[in-house]
Amino acid sequence: MANENLGNAKKAKNDEFYTQFSDIQKEMNAYLEYNPDVFRGKIVLLPCDDPEWSNFTKYFAQNFETLGLKKLISTSYAPDSKPHDIPYQPTLFEMDSPGFDPEKTQTRGKIFTLSKDTTGDKVINVDDLEWDYLEGGGDFRSEEITKLRDEADIIVTNPPFSLFREFLAWLVEADKDFVIIGNMNAITYKEVFPLIKDNKMWLGATNFNVGMYFFVPENFVYAPTYKFEREIDGKKASRVPGVCWFTTLDHGRRHEPLSLMSMADNIKFSRHKEIRGIGYSTYINCDAIEIPYTDAIPSDQLGAMGVPITFLDKYNPDQFEILKFRHGDDGKDLRLSDGSCPYFRILIKHKQVSS
Template sequence: MANSNLSNTKKAKNDEFYTQYHDIEKEIAAYIEYNPDVFRGKTLLLPCDDPEWSNFTKFFAQKFAELGLKKLISTSYAVDSKSYKSNYQPTLFETSDPQYDKNKTTKNGKIFTLSRDKSGDGKIDVNDLEWCYLKGDGDFCSDEIKKLRDEADIIITNPPFSLFRDFLAWIMEANKKFVIISNMNAITYKEVFPLIKNNRIWLGAGKNDGRNVWYQVPDNFENYHKEEGGKKYAFVAGTIWFTNIDHGRRHKLLPIMTEAEIIKFGTKSHLESMITMTQ
């Protein structure tokens, strides 16, 4: 079992943390509640992802028709290019496909797309996902992924925390809408705080209170905190959502204590000082 601070993970700069489905669903629901058509007719890009494992890909593929999406694009980063090395084994999904290539499976990233009813069952969903190998390793800074970024309307993902500054700059450079996750310390970054101050980005709709959030980790991952249903999970402190898409929580009035609540919960000295200030 791992130690509690995941120190080994940080040293290896392992960013293999898979966001849980219910956390994605809860966050996205807030944007839909505020604007039911927020995703309608839009092309979504899910970069820095692992489409075969990703709950982001699963969620938006299952909700494709309901959200009225135009196209879904999801890309992964090649195994050989990751700083964290693991005992990688390709999935049965990949190896059973005629286009499987034992050389490309570790050297190239993958791209999954969804835009049509491939199965012919009258609906577009996760069963209609199509995939192939990328020409490169899937680095978001590559021209190949930049082209996909430029095609997209909205970018949604859990990017590598260690590259958050670069990733956010990559999004802002193209003036794209986004919903992404990072550590709450990112608020203080010199590259991030001015964007918040100038109302160009803001916190997401979820509970951005720095609480610990559970993430699924790879099966061969040694630093984890619990195991349920044959899957390993680690909690990461202080992860929050960042976005530039409007949601209702931004417009809620801050709760203010009534006089009765001040009398009930405030100390005498505090109450007296407040009365003095109003006289």
């Protein structure tokens, strides 16, 4: 379920949730372990990331040579395009730069690029970032940012929560590789699930049951029920459970097979009381069995199975085929014999049934 803080942020259009460096590094390492050259020779675009705040920019700039990047492009939104209770104050970094223009700083986004050694120290890193003002406010939907998208090979960012659908469509339109953050409930969106089903997009390497802490602005208002840490390394933070990475880059965890028991063994030994000693329920509007927990998938089931959306965190496309989402043969929500509708089931089947 969506976190209340995230819901409040969407309603208020307060989308300034900043990803921690450690979470970015952990996720990127998974792609690098599977393919060390995944970023080599590539142009990476970070279209929602002011380098003065964004750890995405810091990560890729700091590791520019290690990753073998060809070019890094990072853009930010103009202060006037974001809601602020506190008037925007340019940083010393911006004001001390030769290109600083007080007439542009409020209404223009910024673009930072990295492709060469500008300091003369024979190393390309964060110190070599060059910046300028954009012509517009930095909205990813603008012609200016869309041209940068078309130039890039891989797009990586934490897009605005309230614009996730639009941002994903913007990526898919260009047929670009990407790594982005979103809430796990996005899996249920009509714009998202078909991409997962057709193996055009999948979940990243970080298990979404962990939840992630994001840095938030000082004026961020916590939900009354918030019970987690409110500060990390001296910065205001908020935990958002059910957050996951969506990507087109492959990683090893995606190809780890689930270790499963036979149907008979599940009925005898399952730790789930819904199955142990009882067996599996079936749907009245679909020839499939109900699987309430991913670890209860039987290894020898020949036909279709309805599994919770959390299954996708363990989904191995070499082991399973995704059939469809949520609906039975009559086009209505899957229903059990008692008339109840289990919450958001994905119909799957084994690609090769174990004997």
